Amino acid sequence: MSNLEYNNELVQKYSQLSRTINEEFINIHPIQRGGILTPEAFKALIAYGDGYSLCDNCLKGRIDQIENPPVVGFLKDMAKFLNIDNIMVTAAARESKRLVMEVLSKKYPKRKTVLIDSLAHYTTYLAIESNNLKVSEVPNSGNPEFKIEAKDYEKIIKEVRDKENELPLLVVLTHVDYKYGNYNDPKPIGKLCKEFNIPFLLNAAYSGGILPIDCKEYSADFVACSGHKSMAASGPIGILGFNDDFYDDIMVNSKIQGNITSKSFPSKLCTVMGCPPVYGAPLITLMASFPTVVKRTQKEFVDEESKKANYVIDNIKNVKGIEILGKLPKIHPLTNIKTEGFAKVAESHPRKGFFLRDEFKERGIIGLLPGISKEMKFSTYGLTWEQIKYFKKSFIETAKKYNLL
Template sequence: MLDNLDKFKCLKRGPSGAINIDPLQRGGVLTPEAREAILEWADGYSVCDFCTGSLESIDSPPIREFVQDVLPEFLETDQVRITHGAREGIFAAMHALCERGETVVADGNAHYTTLLAAELAGLKVEPVPAGQEPHYRVDPQGYEEAIERARGKGEVVGMAVLTYPDGNYGNLVDPRTVSEICRREGVPLIINGAYSVGRMAVGAKSLGADVIIGSGHKSMASSGPIGVIGTSDELAAMIFRRSQLVPHKELEMLGCTLRGAGILTMMASFPAVVERTKLWDEEVEKARWFAGEMGKLGMDLQGDRPHGHDLMFFKSEILYEISKTAKKGRYFLYRELKKRKIFGIKPGLTRQFKLSSYLLPRDDLKMVLSAFEEIVSHHPKA
């Protein structure tokens, strides 16, 4: 096995000039500055040359200023740390703020990693159920009911999580209402902004979050895995508490997290990321236009109407009907799109699929629409 390793060298990602509509990918495409940064800082532990004890205190490159001054302003928090990603930030907050055996209340559309983080921290999860199709809405008042439900079972509610927006439908639950409920009930609210921080102008204060989580690779044009966690001084004293055995190191971070190039890509992209959040309304408008056109072709947008995010979930009985008799069966859609250099809809899906229009020029989106139109018109229905 160890004699035949050349296959692991020179692997290519995909054809150039392709259009990628995968929601996982759109917000993580590097800026030209970040592409320069990643090559410059690619080697191993490259940011640690001038470390004096912690990642966030490195002056050269200016990680200290970025993490201690700039990101807190951006996230409207007192303190920020860099994490390995959104899920790792959520785990750190849950593990630090909750006692084992307590319960976390989370929206029914939460990313699966919210459940994993809770389980790994020894916590139970009380869901705020999402409604039926086509909207799959989470009612913010549901947080009050879920907290009461859990307490009615004798459980201690240690935290609430709101996924803003969720990663399935791109739904945006009113965070202020959730926040007011949580404040009234004395439950800290953590907002998972993996699909908002770096896309939308959001911050902990305006959302009413006690802890805000972001994802570098999902929405901050950074090379993954990387994320951010921001919080108040009060909660920071617990989440970022120092170790008792190694007193100058932060326990929950295991000392340091992003000891490599990823943090430099986040920094290099950051000026552009700040600018792009100011153009969010245009992205929403574009997504609505795209969804409208898709609707005319028989693909029905699910989730919020009007839609408020580039992440879109479609259902399509037409494509499903075609797949029943098409060559390659349910893989026909993936193949047909691939032929046209369009990627990002998971192989095998036809009846329902997700995509994102984020930062794609309208001309590219028109090519995507033409592709769907062609595919539908050229294939006989079952």
């Protein structure tokens, strides 16, 4: 029997799962800003909260073939939105990357190296590792811009080819990186991949849903997006966009057969274990937020969000010991700054590295990494101008309090 007793203590333990900070605080954590639900998604979340709520009207046993609610139409609209031939949903963007590497490994069993930019997310590395592949990094320019140069891709491609007598399996470009929020133009790298005939994956986890994406223009064969990171979905849910060239590699129907029963499941996709795990809230909230996502990635809204990020930067850059990292001006609002002045304060502050987080929290701002005062990462995405000005004011006040301005 279970070693766990049902009693009041157990009930109490799990009765406090509130998240009031969500309403009362401004959350500037970069992984949070793009995932905040739209009112439409919130409504859908409440309606479709139960586990398999999307499957009420599943007629074909495949989530991507459900007509009511309009999943089929949504996948087509998403394909148009990203300008790529096909869309499948996945558990998360990391799973999209893992899956692409898996199917390419089967298609090109001799190719063993994945080329990535050196600001790739850790999950890009883990996708490589879990497919038993090798990584080859494209360097960046280092402090302070950490720029990736398209020309270095060509050099590294050739290095891999010469060393291994095989082309790289895949080239990955992080459209906007997690660390400095640098925007990379995929076009020259896509063009290069076409020349060398290497599949090209754009990791758009931070950009798809925030910035416009055009896979055809980029010559991208694959795109990985994140609904919960950048498309205002509750998630977790990932998007995998892929070209027709790879349709048969991604959409692999099951072929296994029971040795006694002869049961088989030819309509099920083996690559996503039948249906990807997004049976209710993850997919429905992605769908509900979709019109807003389409709208907010139009030029005028994107420009406005860049303006907010650059406004904050312009107003805090003169604080003592501040150095803005990454390329400027910002295109994507994910920002990273060196805060040597604050780091110095931390040395003699009773709360040590936590003091900066405390200061902001007292001012109603959360999302700073705990215990770190040497660097600060934030995103202003989706904050109102009022909130932007308040954040700037809080930053300046804190700097003045510690004589850094």
